Amino acid sequence: MVVQSFIVDLNKPLVFQVGHLGEAYEEWVHQPIVSKEGPKFFGSDFWEFLTRTVWWAIPVIWLPVACFFIFQSVQMGHTLPQVALMVAGGIIVWTLLEYSLHRFLFHIKTSSYWGNTFHYLIHGCHHKHPMxxxxxVFPPAATAILCFPFWNLVKLLSTPSTTPALFGGGLLGYVIYDCTHYYLHHGQPSQEVPRQLKKYHLNHHFRIQDKGFGITSSLWDKVFGTLPPSKVTEKSR
Known part of the structure; x- marks a missing residue:
């Protein structure tokens, strides 16, 4: 156990405090505070506003954009069944990206001031205040920025006429992911599949945080061997 010499004041903006935790940050950020009231990030109301997003903004903003790109491939001569396959492929690519980002970026180990600060902004805050x-959900401005490298990646790996539908499918996968993530925290599923998915995700938050990186499914956890041990999963039920 690392001794925590710096004490975070939860009544003050957190973002520029957490870096001072140094090596103690990893332990601190994984001790969740279960409260629906979130902390203050910045002293500036403008920057604070940019960090807060209602869940329904994600489908309202990004579903029309996804449909626009998908329709581009239809206009370029592809049939609806072909476009449907491209969209499905884009969704599958997104699920792998979702898993990879969560495992290798969102759970990166850090102890430096700016490393802690960056990690807290992108994911640490969610583990500290999971409710x-x-x-x-991801702020739309940040999503718009990340769309550029994703578009270029898809463009590099596909043809000009298939790129829009694949990109639109990936964007659709993102919308499904963010809405699912919100529902897993705040919804009360009655059906078996979403109920088990909620338990699976909350298990990642509160019991074994270095396993179970899938959000919309446990597929890639099974493929890459990061499925939580069955005994731990059973305890979360």
């Missing part, structure tokens, strides 16, 4: 409903 903060306004910081569960």
């Amino acid at each position: 903060d409903g306004l910081r569960l």
